[in-house]
Amino acid sequence: MPTLRLGRAARVAVLAACIGLAGAPLVAGCGAAPPATTAATASVTTSATKAVAAQDNPSSTTATPGRYGNPAAAARYWAAQSLEDNCGLVSVADVVGEITGTAPSERQMLDLAESTPSGTNPGPIYAPRNDPSHSGPNAGIELADLVVLLDHFGIKSEMVSATEPDRTGLPALEQYLAKNRKIIAFVNSSVILNADDQRTKADHFLVVTGIDTDTQIVHLNDPGIDHADEQVGVATFMTAWETSDQSIVVTAAPI
Incomplete structure (x- = not known):
């Protein structure tokens, strides 16, 4: 599927409508996507095999004091979302790419999510592409x-949130990144973009790829904007992240 380059106004509309945490409704509208293919399924299966090997044999990273993660390496796996409510799917693809070296396409993620039962709700993880829910309060996918x-x-x-304070917060993110663990954060998109929209509820998933404590910058692979390695101040990120009680999904430590 071609990558969509969004202007600022369109990016704000996409981000503000994106993804909801379990029990947190939001509004989103979606377009059509191509049907599933056998080739897409085969590619996804191959990525799963690579993931096991990659987690058993993590690539080494050079540690620099005050810098955590490798945003330059992660940037190659960034992709833009082309639908209003699939930033969670694109963020998962990003993480798969970072770990295995091969990121599934947006289309492959849509096919997978539409055919995989949700762990929290009746039906599939992501509603079929012609489902009216894509323009309603239950659009997107659950954090779980x-x-x-x-x-x-x-x-x-x-999943980790502020209910486990020793496992979240900026110091925890730094340690996850230092151990080559990957992080998908649930944030408020308007705060990240400094946009004029609601700023009290989390509505968007993105991948945290690095933290620089010297410059007080957080590096993000954000599927709702038009480039990889978005950089925001620590204070901005924390404000956006607090709207979800610092909720994240973090991958297991490589063996």
């Missing part, structure tokens, strides 16, 4: 289903 999708690729992960 990111774990289900990653598991399909052989990648173990877990």
Whole structure:
């Protein structure tokens, strides 16, 4: 599927409508996508095999004091979302790419999510593309289903929030990144973009790829904008992240 380059106004509309945490409704509208193919399924299965090997043999990274993660390496797996409510799917694809070296396409993720039962709700993780729910309050996917999708690729992960304060917060993110663990954060998109929209509820998934404590910058692979390695100040990121009680999905430590 061609990558969509969005202007600022369109990006704001996409981000503000994107993804909801379990029990948190939001509004989104979607377009059509191509049907599933056998080739897409085969490619997804191959990625799962690679993930097991990659987690058993993690690539080494050079540690630099005050810098965590490798945003330059992660940037190659960024992709833009082309629908209003599939940033969670594209973020999962990004993480799969970072771990296995091969990211599934947006189309492959749509096919997978439409055919995989949700771990929290009746029906599939992502509603069929002609389903009216894509323009209603239940559009997108649940945070818990990111774990289900990653598991399909052989990648173990877990949800963490401020209910476990020793496992979240900026210091925890730094340590996850230092250990080559991948992070999908649930944030408020308007705060990230400094846009004029609601700023009290989380509505968007993105991948945290690096933190630089010297410059106070957080590096993001954000599927709702038109480039990889978006950089925002720590204060901005924390404000956006607090709207979800610092909810993340983080992959297991490489063996």
